[in-house]
Amino acid sequence: MxxxxxxxxxxxxxxxxxxxxxxxxxxxxxxxxxPLPQSSAQDNSEFPLKNGRVVVGPDFAMAEELKDLGNPKGKLFEFMMPLADSEIFDGTDSTLDRRKPVRKERKIVVYVPAAYEDGTAAPFLVMHDGPSRLNLVRNALDNMTISKDPHRKLPAFVAIAVQNGGDDSKGSQRGLEYDTMSDRLARFIQLEVLPAVENHPTIRKAYPNFELTDDPWGRAVMGCSSGGAAALTMGWFRPEWFRRLITYSGTFVDQQDDDAPEEAEYPLGAWEYHSSMKLIENSEKKPLRIFTHVAENDNRANDPESTYHNWVMANERTADALEAKGYDYRYVFSKASRHCDRRVFEATLADTLAWMWHGYEPADD
Known part of the structure; x- marks a missing residue:
């Protein structure tokens, strides 16, 4: 026996x-x-960038990893996408205020880092309001994809900066794209922007076997203000597509068009993430890794709750909801700073990218 x-x-x-x-x-x-010994690759206790709440400022200095340190550069590509060619955002939505200008075409800027190997399925970062902070992300890729520190090393992700459709707030094309509580923007990126990037002839000429990953854990989204709210909304409604989310000064307030059909289900727009509806806490936990930030002097910081437009209150309560639900999250509060403050990006974005991509392993083909 x-x-x-x-x-x-x-x-x-x-x-x-x-x-x-x-x-x-x-x-x-x-x-x-x-207990059996754990390998260092599985031990997350040593990772210095912890989940939870972080306070930075009032003094800010640019992180070295976000400077041009002379490391090998990748390749930059630009092309235009006419709005009229889109089946999702063609610039003629019935909710638009005709007094607010709509772009005829939007610019797409793509940065492929030097560390990318042609033929591999690249992870990527979609950046709203492109080109936005692309210069900082480019330097981070040049410096951190070759880092010797395993806690600072980034995967060779492709940065895809997508220009908004024009103007701002309710009644604008940008507001329609970013402040609407639906999967519409996620579908636009997934079904129209990503195929345009993958199949662009100039990119294909440089990288004949260029490919973007289908692994949702290899797909990140980043934005500031309404672009930040849009990053969360993309992952919230389509976690099967996008799971790593970065929001700075997120517009988790009521900026959805008053005549939008989504008002029936989400009458206060992105405020509903943390409102009495408690959308985050009352929904099934989603497979998301979420970074949020707000500035001490962010938009309408002294507004009462009844306005549904206090950015500081909105982000504090969003962080509370993420923590209560047990999300993998990191929340930065920056002192002596303002809405989408460039100094905050310069001081924190390297840490944010290192935290956001921590634990990423390419999916098996």
Whole structure:
């Protein structure tokens, strides 16, 4: 019934006195109860950028990793996408205020880092309001994809900066794209922007086997203000597509068009993430990794709750909701700073990217 080694142990046990038997049993139990050593790759306790709440400022300095340190550069590509060609955002939505200008075409800027190997399925970061902070992200890629510090090393992700459709707030094309509580923007990026990037002839000429990953854990979204709210909304409504989300000065306030059909379900727009509806807390937990930020002097910081437009209150409550629900989240509060403050990006974006991509492993093909 037992293999030879087990028979030998049983025979030894029978032939020994009572005290030795007790000692032998104690030794066996100690061995069984001792935990197996964990490999350093699996040990997250040493990762210095912890989840939870972080306060920065009032003094800010640009992180070295966001400067041009002379490391090998990748390739930059630009092209235009006419709005009229889109089946999702063609610039003629019935909710638009005709007094607010709509772009005829939007610019797409793509940065492929030097560390990218043609033929691999690249992770990527979609950046709203492109080109936005692309210069900082480019430097981070140049410097941190070759970092010797495993806690600072970034995967060779492709940065895709997408210009908004024009203007701002309710009644604007930008507001329609970013402040609407639906999967519409996620579908636009997934079904129209990403194929345009993958199949662009100039990119294909430089990288004949260029490919973007289908792994949702390899797909990140970043934005500030309404672009930040849009980042969360993309992952919220389509976590099967986008799971790593970065929001600075997120517009988790009521800026959805008053005549939008989504008003029926979400009457206060992105305010509903943390409102009495408690959308985050009352919904099934989603597979998302979420970074949020707000500035001490962010938009309408002294407004009462009844305005549904206090950015500081909105982001504080969003962080509370993420924590209560047990999300993998990091929340930065920046002192002596303002809405989408460039100094905050310069001081924190390297840490944010390192935290956001922590634990990423390319999916098996």
């Amino acid at each position: 037992f293999s030879s080694p087990f028979r030998n142990v049983a025979s030894l046990y029978r032939r020994t006195d009572r005290r030795f038997r007790a000692s032998l049993l104690l030794t066996v139990f100690c061995v069984l109860l001792t």
